[in-house]
Amino acid sequence: MVEPQPWIEGYLRAWESNDPDEIAALFAEDAVYYNEPYSMPARGRDEIIANWLAHQDKPRETTFEWHPVCLTDEVSVIQGVTTYPDKTYSNLWVIRFLPDGRCREFTEWWMEHDAR
Template sequence: MTTIDEATTWVEAYRDAWLSNDADEVGALFTDDAVYEFRPNDPEPWRGREAIVAGWLEEPDSPETWKFDFEIRGILGDGTAVVQGVTEYLDERPTYENLWIIRLDHGQATHFTEWFMVRKGTES
C-alpha cells in the first residue's frame, strides 16, 4: 500500500528528473511496463519505460524555464496517489493546474495519468 511519504518521494524524484532530463533518472521512476497518459483514456499513451524515456527526452523543458509545486491530496483505497500541482512556466507559456493519478509499485509508477488546464489569466 502506497503512503503519502512514498508518493511525495516519487513526485520529488519526478521533479528532479524533470530538472535534469537524465534518461536514467526518468527511467527509474517507472516500471518496465508502465503506462504514461496525458489525459484519462489517452488513445496514444507512452507504453513501457523505454517509450516513456524516449518521449520525455524528445522535447525536454529547460530547467530554468519552469517551477513546479505540488501537494499530495490523498491515497485511494487501492494505493493510487492523487497529486495536485501547479506548473508555472517562466517564459511565454501559461501556468498550468495539474492533477496526477499515480499507481505505484515499490517506488515506481505502473500507471501515470495527468490532467492539465491553463490557469485563468495566464493564457498566451
C-alpha cells in the first residue's frame, strides 16, 4: 500500500512554492487531474503543471488540514479543509497511486462553506 502522507506533504510543498519541478514530482508522465468530478481533466504531467500554475494560490495564503477516509493498495480517499483568509472549503480527494508513490489519477471535490 502506498502511504499517502509523503505525497500529500509533497503536494502541500508544491502548493506553497508553485515550483514546476515539485509539481512534476507528484505525478506520472501520463497522469490525469480532475479539478472537480466529471470535468475535463488536465492530461499528462505538462498539462497538469500548466493548469496548476494558471490557477495557483499565493504562498502562505491557505492552510490545509486532512485525514484519510479510506486507504487501499492503490487508492487513498482524503477529507480535508482548506482555509483562505476570506473563505473555507471542504475537500474530498481521490488519489490513485502507482507503486512508486506517484499519482496516476487525482480527483478533487470541493465545496465552499456557508458564509453565515
